Amino acid sequence: MTAAVSPNICIIIAAKNAADTIARAIASALAEPETAEVIVIDDGSTDDTAAVARAADDGTDRLNVTRFEVNRGPSAARNHAISISQSPLLAVLDADDFFFPGRLRQLLSHDGWDLIADNIAFIDAAQVASAGGKLEQFAPSPRLIDLVGFIEGNISRRGARRGEIGFLKPIIRRAFLDQHGLRYDETLRLGEDYNLYARALARDARYKIIKSCGYAAVVRGSSLSGSHRTIDLKRLYEADRAMIAEAPLGDDAEASLRRHERHVRDRYELRHFLDLKNQGGFRSAIGYAMKHPAALPAIVGGILADKAERFRQPRSPAPVALGGTGEIRYLLRE
Known part of the structure; x- marks a missing residue:
């Protein structure tokens, strides 16, 4: 039974x-x-x-x-x-x-x-x-x-x-x-x-x-x-920063969390740059980039990687159109 x-x-x-x-x-x-x-x-x-x-x-x-x-x-x-x-x-x-x-x-x-x-x-x-x-x-x-x-x-x-x-x-x-x-x-x-x-x-x-x-x-x-908003990316990397500040995590865990924070922050910087370009034109976007030089590697690298990605076959099992x-x-x- x-x-x-x-x-x-x-x-x-x-x-x-x-x-x-x-x-x-x-x-x-x-x-x-x-x-x-x-x-x-x-x-x-x-x-x-x-x-x-x-x-x-x-x-x-x-x-x-x-x-x-x-x-x-x-x-x-x-x-x-x-x-x-x-x-x-x-x-x-x-x-x-x-x-x-x-x-x-x-x-x-x-x-x-x-x-x-x-x-x-x-x-x-x-x-x-x-x-x-x-x-x-x-x-x-x-x-x-x-x-x-x-x-x-x-x-x-x-x-x-x-x-x-x-x-x-x-x-x-x-x-x-x-x-x-x-x-x-x-x-x-x-x-x-x-x-x-x-x-x-x-x-x-x-x-x-x-x-x-x-x-x-x-x-x-x-x-x-x-889909998600640009501000959602900002809040996510800020949440990573809050975790790092809350309590000691150990060296390996903190290093991984900082990598994730940087990964999300780079996505945010690229999206924010493109939002400014769409809303205020190229001059507005470039003005932001010049005032925030730390964001330049993420912006330039993201634009180049997006262009290269168009020539690759999608390899992700995550939620993309099947x-x-x-x-x-x-x-x-x-």
């Missing part, structure tokens, strides 16, 4: 203008026997996201839909969900995405963690219906990742396979977050997951990763995760 499952996970879905996909996300979360709660935060949508979410209720009294009248960002939405949830384990599901059946059982079969994440399959929106039958089976191969490995895994390198493990969607023990006073940084609308996990690792969290795949990330040209080929890409391959 199979032992009864004790539901103990809260699935958090922050959603904005997700009426077309939210029902699928909710259904996949409610289908997992380990799910105790699904909390949907409609973050100031202008469509019928909240109504569609409520209509996805399966009658088990596990769905809670809350609406923000004004958009407050994913960090604020997730923090609110945490504050009203009751479960000892927390997991994030993006409103575009869904779980493959059995995902939570597979993750909970492993022990010795404060956060645990599995592989992500990136699937073209047109191929969702057939994705389950094409899913590649990977051996779990569990491993713990430390702060240095995590930060280095979130630094993109041009011309190399991109493996930004900040995209991973772990189950998190609430007790660890509460013990260390950790929540999402509500100033961030980009990299908020990366920042939370990095701060947890800086406090000696055990972060386990398995290669088995249970999370489907649906790739659409209009996906909000594929072209409707039916191909499934995985975040963790090696």
